[in-house]
Amino acid sequence: MRQYLEETPLLDFSHPSLTALIRDRQWQSLPEEARVGAIYEFVQNEIAFGYNTADDIRASEVLRDGYGQCNTKGTLFMALLRACGVRCRFHGFTIAKPLQRGAITGIAYQLAPRSIVHSWVEVELNGQWIELEGHTGPSLRAPGLGRPPDLTRRRGRAPAPTFRKTASITALVCLTRPTSFTPRTAAT
Numbered sequence: 001m002r003q004y005l006e007e008t009p010l011l012d013f014s015h016p017s018l019t020a021l022i023r024d025r026q027w028q029s030l031p032e033e034a035r036v037g038a039i040y041e042f043v044q045n046e047i048a049f050g051y052n053t054a055d056d057i058r059a060s061e062v063l064r065d066g067y068g069q070c071n072t073k074g075t076l077f078m079a080l081l082r083a084c085g086v087r088c089r090f091h092g093f094t095i096a097k098p099l100q101r102g103a104i105t106g107i108a109y110q111l112a113p114r115s116i117v118h119s120w121v122e123v124e125l126n127g128q129w130i131e132l133e134g135h136t137g138p139s140l141r142a143p144g145l146g147r148p149p150d151l152t153r154r155r156g157r158a159p160a161p162t163f164r165k166t167a168s169i170t171a172l173v174c175l176t177r178p179t180s181f182t183p184r185t186a187a188t
Helices: 016-025 032-046 059-065 070-083 106-111
Strands: 088-096 115-125 128-132 161-166 169-174
Touching: 016 059, 016 070, 032 070, 032 115, 059 070, 070 088, 070 115
Parallel strands: 128 169
Antiparallel strands: 088 115, 115 128, 161 169
């Protein structure tokens, strides 16, 4: 399990910009679930959505750029989590161009590659691996999970995640309005 905490060339969490961010935000002093939530909210809300020069850039470069997409924001998210002692791992899959039709239109669809890679991060919390997705934008609703319960509002921040479990699917659901982070794995 140690490999899920290791620094790698992309997850360069000992870089001075990352260590300063972690120190300034005091994430390591938070309980584990709150730590994950605070880091998630930072990556989702303070790192804009945009395409970096490549998918395989270091976390410190994503932070410097101030923007990213699922792959590069995931790199930054994982580096911050690991630096704060939270085990995490990467998952991804390829989406064929025909499946992108409708989501991507016009000239963008014509110029789109034959396939793209989509990725997400899994975090170990309370002995369970939880899929975290949605750190690229303001909201995500996982099919079949329904609307999560209302959570307490806090200082106008963008949507925060709540953990839910339905049947064999563990997913992250982001609310569509500002909330505080209250993770939980709900009973099926």
